[in-house]
Amino acid sequence: MNGLFICAVLSIAVTVGIVAVLLVDTVEFFRESSLGAFLTGTVWAPGQGAGEGGQYGVLPLINGTLMIGVGSLVVGLPLGVLTAIYLSEYANPRFRGVLKPTLEILAGIPTVVVGFFALQFITPTLLRPIFGEDRVFIFNAAAGSIAVGLMILPIIASISEDAMRAVPASLREAAYGLGSTKRQVSLRVVVPAALSGIAASVILAFSRAVGETMAVTIAAGNSPKMTLDFFTSIQTLTASIAQTVRGEVAAGTVRYNALFALGMTLFLITLVMNLISARIVRRFRQVYS
Amino acid sequence: MTAATEPLGPSALRRGATRTGAIILVDTAFSVLLFVGTIVGVIALATLLWTILDTGWARLAADPVAFLTNYVSRLPARAGIRAALVGSAYLMVLTALFCFPIGVGAAIYLEEFAPRNRVTNFVEANISNLAGVPSVVYGLLGLGIFARFLRLGPSLLAGALTLAVMSLPVIIVAARESIRAVPESVRLGAYALGATKWQTVRRQVLPAAMPGTLTGTILALSRAIGETAPLLVIGLPIVIFSMPNDLRDPVSALPLLIFDWTSRPQPAFAEAAAAASIVLLALLLAMNAVAIFLRNRYTIRW
Numbered sequence: 347m348n349g350l351f352i353c354a355v356l357s358i359a360v361t362v363g364i365v366a367v368l369l370v371d372t373v374e375f376f377r378e379s380s381l382g383a384f385l386t387g388t389v390w391a392p393g394q395g396a397g398e399g400g401q402y403g404v405l406p407l408i409n410g411t412l413m414i415g416v417g418s419l420v421v422g423l424p425l426g427v428l429t430a431i432y433l434s435e436y437a438n439p440r441f442r443g444v445l446k447p448t449l450e451i452l453a454g455i456p457t458v459v460v461g462f463f464a465l466q467f468i469t470p471t472l473l474r475p476i477f478g479e480d481r482v483f484i485f486n487a488a489a490g491s492i493a494v495g496l497m498i499l500p501i502i503a504s505i506s507e508d509a510m511r512a513v514p515a516s517l518r519e520a521a522y523g524l525g526s527t528k529r530q531v532s533l534r535v536v537v538p539a540a541l542s543g544i545a546a547s548v549i550l551a552f553s554r555a556v557g558e559t560m561a562v563t564i565a566a567g568n569s570p571k572m573t574l575d576f577f578t579s580i581q582t583l584t585a586s587i588a589q590t591v592r593g594e595v596a597a598g599t600v601r602y603n604a605l606f607a608l609g610m611t612l613f614l615i616t617l618v619m620n621l622i623s624a625r626i627v628r629r630f631r632q633v634y635s
Numbered sequence: 636m637t638a639a640t641e642p643l644g645p646s647a648l649r650r651g652a653t654r655t656g657a658i659i660l661v662d663t664a665f666s667v668l669l670f671v672g673t674i675v676g677v678i679a680l681a682t683l684l685w686t687i688l689d690t691g692w693a694r695l696a697a698d699p700v701a702f703l704t705n706y707v708s709r710l711p712a713r714a715g716i717r718a719a720l721v722g723s724a725y726l727m728v729l730t731a732l733f734c735f736p737i738g739v740g741a742a743i744y745l746e747e748f749a750p751r752n753r754v755t756n757f758v759e760a761n762i763s764n765l766a767g768v769p770s771v772v773y774g775l776l777g778l779g780i781f782a783r784f785l786r787l788g789p790s791l792l793a794g795a796l797t798l799a800v801m802s803l804p805v806i807i808v809a810a811r812e813s814i815r816a817v818p819e820s821v822r823l824g825a826y827a828l829g830a831t832k833w834q835t836v837r838r839q840v841l842p843a844a845m846p847g848t849l850t851g852t853i854l855a856l857s858r859a860i861g862e863t864a865p866l867l868v869i870g871l872p873i874v875i876f877s878m879p880n881d882l883r884d885p886v887s888a889l890p891l892l893i894f895d896w897t898s899r900p901q902p903a904f905a906e907a908a909a910a911a912s913i914v915l916l917a918l919l920l921a922m923n924a925v926a927i928f929l930r931n932r933y934t935i936r937w
Contacts, residue, residue, distance in 0.1 A: 350748060353740030357762050357807070360800055364772060367779030428672025436669055445673065452680045454919060456861030458890045459687065459912045462897045466905060467686045496679050503676070527658060529665040550767070557769025559864035560890075564897055584771050584864070591774075591868045597783060609775040613768065620767035624760075 368613060371606035375402075378600050384607065390570040390586065392601045402604055404611060406570035410580035411615075413487045414494055414562055417576060418555040421495025423548060426502025427537075430544070433503065434510035435532045446504075453500035461564030464493035469565065477577060483567070485579040490566030494558050498551035505550065505627075509543020510536050546626040553619035557612060559584035583612045687916070691909025702910060706876050707892065711903030714896075716911050718875045722791070722886030723918075725879055727860050729795035730802060735852055737799075738806030739841075742848070745807070746814040747836050766804040773801040774868025782869045789870035792882040797869055798859040805858070809851020813844035818937045846933035853926040857919045863890035889915045 376384070379402045387403015429449070433442055469489040473482045482488070513536050521531045537544070567579025568589050581589070587608050595602045695702055705715025741762075749755040777797030787793040817840050825835040866888050873895045875887045889911060896908035 350740045350744035353737045354744040354749070354758050356737060357741060357765060357803065358758060360765060360776075360803065361761055363780055363800075364768065364776045367776050368772075371779070425672050425675055428669050429676060432669040432673040436666060437673075445677070448677055448680065452676060454857065454861075454923070455680075455683065456863070456890055456893075456912075456915060456919070458861070458863045458894050458897070459915065460683070462893065462905075462908055462912060463683045463686055465897060466690060466909075467682065496676070496683075499676050527662050529662045533665075553767060557771065559769070559771045560894060564894070584769065587771055587775070588864060588867055591778075591870065594870075606775060606779070609772050613772050616767060616769055616772075617764065620764055624763060 375603035417491025418494035422498040429503040430506035457560040461561035464565035485567030488576040493561040505547030509540035549623040694906040695910035719892040733799035742810030771864040774865035777869040805855040813847025857922040
């Protein structure tokens with residue numbers, strides 16, 4: 347019994363561990379680099395080697411992260427919601443029984459493999475022939491966005507579908523009784539009634555997209571810049587962490603400490619989004635059950 | 636309003652008919668749009684799998700034994716996945732050993748023993764938040780605590796502990812759901828026969844909840860085994876020419892190797908990356924098959 351209690355409390359220790367680890371080196375980082383320069387700087391150019399120096403402005407990385415977040419929603423949101431409506435309202439049970447596991451497979455593909463797919467297929471076979479070889483860089487934000495969009499599609503589809511299924515049948519029957527067609531029932535009754543669930547799924551998906559590391563590192567490139575051009579190479583917060591650790595940074599250097607400042611930024615962004623999403627989900631559960 | 640009071644002439648009827656026709660048209664178009672939107676995801680998955688198979692199959696099929704048993708090499712034709720495959724296997728087993736007992740213990744506590752109070756609510760909210768923490772942040776946790784603070788370095792033990800911590804919330808959620816699915820009548824029946832609370836949990840609830848818990852654990856492990864970012868952050872090596880003999884020994888992992896090969900410019904390494912991806916996907920598929928088998932074969936329908 348006490349052992350069980352310790353198991354449960356261990357999860358709190360994990361959270362404390364994460365916060366402590368991030369905080370210690372983040373504080374260390376801000377001793378050498380000012381918080382103002384970090385939050386408002388538009389150049390991310392970590393110092394190389396022992397000489398150090400370098401500029402640590404997080405805005406280009408935030409910019410890259412938001413591009414991937416928004417870009418992946420442009421892909422994943424319409425597809426995810428269409429899939430959810432189809433699965434919840436239109437698909438016959440047999441087809442649904444095949445589709446759902448298929449989407450689960452898509453969700454289970456390792457992100458490094460999706461990144462490989464983006465680099466080997468999405469950019470050379472999809473984007474470059476359409477938009478032009480010299481327009482689309484080998485590493486580009488669009489390929490990263492499509493790859494991450496495919497990863498968040500199953501999240502949006504499955505949570506939105508749950509929300510739509512939670513809409514009581516009586517609402518649908520009432521609408522049919524008034525002479526509505528299936529499309530009208532879906533779009534004017536089911537989707538509005540499930541809107542909070544759909545919103546929660548979108549926020550959660552956005553948070554996943556922000557935290558995604560490998561696909562964007564492989565496909566979207568490693569050049570932090572302030573741009574809105576989706577066909578050029580960018581860098582996200584996560585990709586910057588991955589790039590830094592690949593270079594074998596020595597503990598205690600500004601560059602090493604910067605890792606944890608980036609981790610802290612990422613942790614806070616995703617934490618806030620997850621909390622909002624969880625709050626919305628709790629609310630829509632209360633309405634119908 | 637005026638339309639209702641007018642007598643229904645032929646023109647009004649025709650209007651109604653075209654309106655109905657338009658609605659039917661829009662409805663059909665909408666259902667087609669839904670179907671197309673749904674199928675895009677499936678097509679994307681098929682294209683992904685095809686790209687991997689098309690790029691990597693020849694490399695894998697040419698000499699599967701050499702590919703599976705060779706160490707990495709600067710020459711793409713000689714490069715194999717031995718160290719990565721073995722490393723991934725060790726990591727998986729150790730991760731399971733660490734997170735399964737703790738995850739199940741936490742789930743039993745929260746479902747069967749925990750009082751409804753603030754501490755419990757806090758623990759629950761905390762677990763669902765942990766499930767949403769990006770894997771790269773777990774990597775930083777592993778780097779800061781296991782690799783540096785506990786001085787484990789980039790070792791098998793540090794890697795497995797990091798993956799275990801990352802998988803824990805998922806396993807707790809899965810175990811809780813299976814425990815919750817055991818009906819109250821089973822517990823009441825055990826109490827009626829004089830069992831204590833602990834005996835009831837140990838001999839009735841836990842065995843009944845085990846298939847679901849194992850399924851959830853295997854799915855969590857298959858996620859963990861496909862993860863790259865945390866292992867990259869704690870610094871597990873890619874180029875390695877030995878098998879681990881000790882928990883403190885460095886190991887590599889399949890996703891790390893795929894990442895490394897993917898970022899090399901030579902096309903032959905892209906083929907090797909695709910071939911390694913086929914092995915990884917096959918491994919995940921096998922784990923999922925086991926999970927589905929357990930779920931279908933042993934889950935009790937109450």
